[in-house]
Amino acid sequence: MSAARDAEQHRRTVAALLRTHGRTYAEEAGIRLRDTPQPLYQLLVLSHLLSARIRASVAVAAARCLFAAGMKDARKMAAADWQQRVDALGEGGYRRYDERTATQLGDGAELLLDRYGGDVRRMRERAEGDAGRLSALLRELPGIGPAGADIFLREVQGVWPEVFPRIDGKALQGAERLGLPGDPAALAKLVKREQAAAFAAALVRAALDKEVAEEVGV
Structure with a gap:
């Protein structure tokens, strides 16, 4: 897959992830x-x-x-x-x-x-x-x-x-499961700054639950 197609797939994955699981744990509480x-x-x-x-x-x-x-x-x-x-x-x-x-x-x-x-x-x-x-x-x-x-x-x-950007530990495990970049800086570039906390939380959910990957089409 070309770099351009990779980038497009990453954007689609992130959009689906934020749509389905883009909520911080603070918001949940x-x-x-x-x-x-x-x-x-x-x-x-x-x-x-x-x-x-x-x-x-x-x-x-x-x-x-x-x-x-x-x-x-x-x-x-x-x-x-x-x-x-x-x-x-x-x-x-x-x-x-x-x-x-x-x-x-x-x-x-x-x-x-x-x-x-x-x-x-x-x-x-x-x-x-x-x-x-x-x-x-x-x-x-x-x-x-x-x-x-x-x-x-x-x-x-x-x-x-x-x-910012704080994407590490469990969040990076989630990124790997979703086929996203393994570098925090690269991941941070996939979202707007104000979305970073929700994105990191969603990545953690992906690490904790393999069904999240299925929900976002990975």
């Missing part, structure tokens, strides 16, 4: 992501939940239950007692890791309050535009490992320009 403390904290919680070995739909449901129970920012998460966090996680079906995660969420909220006044933007300021440094700071929070940091950075790239 009801988070209206913008550069303000509350939605950024909610994304941090969601990233924590998604990083466990559990279905993404369960993690999203558990995040929604935590927020519905009032735990929408670091202060309210820290103020909730352990059982309230366990109950909200359980309501969302997040039962395998609920007790440990409830503890980590409480400890993480306390740490975020102590170091950053509960504002994730201050973590960004400390990183001084260095995405690697930001990832390291995120991983200092209980329960946020490399996977959790990657999820947060993939989702936040739409509002924090210095993170």
Whole structure:
């Protein structure tokens, strides 16, 4: 296949992928992501939940239950007692890791309050535009490992320009399954900048579910 035909096939694949699965995980969890403390904290919680070995739909449901129970920012998460966090996680079906995660969420909220006044933007300021440094700071929070940091950075790239393009790990596995380029920069060129976070999330879905490739005609 010629380079021109390859490029055309890539465009068609990406268009179909965005049409069928082009939604961020933050959107699924009801988070209206913008550069303000509350939605950024909610994304941090969601990233924590998604990083466990559990279905993404369960993690999203558990995040929604935590927020519905009032735990929408670091202060309210820290103020909730352990059982309230366990109950909200359980309501969302997040039962395998609920007790440990409830503890980590409480400890993480306390740490975020102590170091950053509960504002994730201050973590960004400390990183001084260095995405690697930001990832390291995120991983200092209980329960946020490399996977959790990657999820947060993939989702936040739409509002924090210095993170763009963030297509790595699971997203690259999805690109391979779909026959798309394996280079993050090349992948980023296939979408508009404002679509990057949704595109990365869709690629992750392709990595996690082989039926996604069938749905987009690959």
